[in-house]
Amino acid sequence: MEAWLLTIRDVGERDFIASIASMVKQVKGARLEFDDDASDIPLAGGTHMVVKVDTFNSGSDWLPGMTEAQAGRKTAVLVISDLVTKGATPIASMLSLCVPPDRDAAGVQDMIRGFSQYCVQSGASFVGGDMGLSCETVLTGVGLGTAPSNGIVPRGGTKKGDIIAVTGLFGLTSVAFRILLDGLDAPNPLKAMALAAAYKPELDLTLVRMLAKEGAITASMDSSDGLGITLNTMAAHSQLSFDIEQLPVAQGVSEFAEANNIGLLDLIMRGGEEFRIVLSLPIDKWDKAVSIARRARAELIPIGHAQDGSGVTWKSPKGPITIPMKGYDDFREWS
Template sequence: MTKLNERKIIQIFQNNMGNKRFVSEDVEFFKVGKTNFVLKVDTLVQSTDIPNQMSLQDAARKSVVACVSDFASKGVKPEFGLVSITIPKKLSDKKIKDIASGLGKASKEFGFKFLGGDTNEGKEIVIHVLLFGSTKKIILRKGAKTNDKIITTGPFGYSSAGLKILLEKKKASGKFSKKAKKSVFRPNPKLKFGVENAKFFSSSMDSSDGLATTLHEMVKQSKRQFTISKLPTNRDVLDFAKTNKIKPFDLVFHGGEEYEIVATISPKNLSKVKSNAKRQKISLFEIGKVSAGAGVVYKTGSKTIKIKNKGWLHFRS
């Protein structure tokens, strides 16, 4: 079994596919004339990505959400898609129809059209989704400027709590349990918000690998320091953490699969973006500030804590 994590495995493929200078981005893109053509592929695997309590309709939708969230963070609307599905030989007709239904409903929900795809036989369900779109300008992970504000859609902590309820049987009220599980089963990428507001962002990134990982990648590429002064979460997440003796810090920063937008923005554009978020009934958190330096720190009162680069990573032991 490999001892490499996901990032190191990706680097091996980059080095062998003629792209050693590759810079990590949420989407891939290339320019033809003045138009950037945007692509994103993501994979959902039954054994690692689908909890037992999750319906196949929701699983199929989530395979689409993983790509849509990346498009949202770049402010690009997906236009077309392809899908490749591995299906076990003994999978029932009903379950196959559930997968197809989930994909079809997701394409309508997010406003794109599937052009086609491929099917194959295998030992477990695997869904690969590829989305296409186009835009004049791409907002990169780098670009944060000193004195920019750091914002996120949110809140964070529900999906991490949901997985702990599902997989570790952590205690929660019925209302909170339902809310947290829904964030795992039916995440809500902020596509419309991203498309409308990306023009105001100096840098942006999807948060699905965890908030800490996202912030670290953005500071690395922007060569700046991010100082976080507010946890982007709600009271019920803090109550869940207290009940189960979990650090709220870990739920918020070191979870994953939130599918939110993290961005930096000039102070002069902040009120406009907040107004747009309010109009769309989206929770928007102003969580900190960009400064000269390096790394990600959390400042509370007189204490300053370094935020570790830890989040969701495949192949991590």
């Protein structure tokens, strides 16, 4: 197909971003590449401003049963997650909110309240924004944070032999999407946990920052596009292969997969929206990292190691299985 005939869906989010690389100029001294989770700007005294922008669209992101306050909160989570995953301390936030003219005013206030409350809770004061008209409800959040130059953690930086770890178990959001979008059902407490994970995700706000201060982390990325995409992206940026030795499966997910004839690997690797942090850590700093996680009241679960090569492989009991670069794409949804 001729390039000029391609739609944005044909191209896909990640290939499109790669196609505009020449249009983006990195600020001199910045630590993060343009396609990382956030961007950074060097300031005086070795401090960097870390900036993130992200969008919540009612047409693609608003789950059935989600309240206006939860939509606002989710928008805040989108921006705060990437700030803290890069090692930044959130300091401020802004919101652009576009709504149809017949949207009820009280509901719009609830969106702003949900955004503001979570930002303030995370240390990012809500300082203002903008409003406009649109056919759908669109919330675009901006998050600002600061970090020392040596405290910024890129998505590429993993070293051979590093431990690959995650900050929680996976599969709950996949179960929620199957319940809310496909009409499946699940027993409690799995159903309650899954819906909570989808409607009100929680973040580890200080872990990466604390690990970076002690030199106990080499790379990190949030898993909002799916664990499979996250692992593949980090491996590619680090020019290594990731061998996964343990699947981080949340309680009840295996049974849900079996009961509904769904591949467990799909539920774990392709769900997205978990907002767990995926990290690589030097093997000689593992004990220190575990101690830091305990102080941060965060989980730190080892799932594999980085080796020479490329790609991501699960060392399953039945033999090695390649984990493809598949997950959530804003233009193709799940791919």
